[in-house]
Amino acid sequence: MNINVTGGGFVTISGWGKLGDKVSLHEQNGTVSLPEPKLIFPEIPKRWGRFDNFTRMGCTAAALALQDASYHKNSMTCGMVISTLYDTIITDRDYYQTTLEDEGAMSSPNLFSYTLPVIVLGESCVSFDLRGPTFCVGDHPETVGMDALKSAVRMIRSEKSDRMLAGVVENPPADLNGCPMAFFIVLEKSVITSENQVFTLKADGNNFEFKKNKIGSILDFFNKD
Template identity: 45%
Template sequence: MELWISGGAWITSEGYGTLSEEREINIGEGEPVIPEAKELFDEPLQRYGRFDSFTRLGCAATALALRDADMAEKQRKDDTTGMIISSDYEILNTDIDYYETTLDAEGAFSSPNLFSYTLPVIVLGECAVYYGLTGPTFCVGDDALYGLKALESAAAMIAAGKAQRMIVGWLESPPERSKGIEGEMRPSGAVFIVLDAIPAKILFSKRKLSYGNNVFKNHKNQKITSLMDVFARENER
């Protein structure tokens, strides 16, 4: 099976960039540098500035990836696009914040707004509403494989004919240290690509992925083991 990468984007503590820019991704310690709304959206995305870090990071990476694929506007009425992201911490920060609101008066003043955001699929819902995505949308966990399971699942949706295009992402926003969670935390950031069944624009062959026997390979026949690899291998000269 052949798939095409129409665009991609990343956001880390060192900044943000796109696949077309062919810059190396470095996922370091610290909070990701999330772009302002005016850099991402032609029409306002309601509540973007008030989103939790997970949702804001996911919406920003989606916007950058779609723009890199020249689809930010064209996408809006498209009926064939889905979105799958992988995350192991999911939306734990918001879970903790929400639960704090339940502790007074035995839960009588729990926050309905925060509770609504205690599912990782909410970021998919926000993107679906904004971009008109009506294809398959779900989140996966993948044991720190940086999006590989999301990529496999997206390929499965395309192979089944349930979508022509999938936005695929790795998205993590681990609990803040101030929340007192112990143990080693994985880095925070987002790496997203736009995966197409057929190339949506003229693409060089190096934007092609092959998938067979549960293995992804790039145009150089190199094995892809994460979404980071898609960018790293792409940038190899």
């Protein structure tokens, strides 16, 4: 099956960009730099000030990918799948700290709301009115984002959605080795709105080929430095 790749977006420690931009993953330590939300969202998300870093990174990379794909709301159903290994562990720890005083009476409802990786999906869906299938999958360090890619392709193949965002979001704590980053690509069954060059993803079972290269990680869609 051939599927169109109409856009991509990423945020890393070294910077942010879209599908054709250079990505550097050499920096492993530090904080991820993000563009101003007003530059990439139709409206700044209402809860942006409350977002944890995991959600900010994920929503920003998803917004960059949708912008790259010239996305606007139309009749196509759009869903979203995220791979993550480290999940929301930093927010989980931050939330639990708020439960320790006064037998939990001061527990933070806002932090608790962000202790699930699906919140990136929810916030992105609210911002862009995405109403297709949405869920998160666990990630494998050796095949970053591939379960998300396979799941997104499966949703298109089985006609559950016309368009899918597939990506990876990681915000690991300092005590676990890992690199903070978020990457998304936009997959479309048939192209409606893209103003950019569209590439084809060949999906044959669990084998994927993009620009004549085998895809072993979602990072392989990007122009790595």
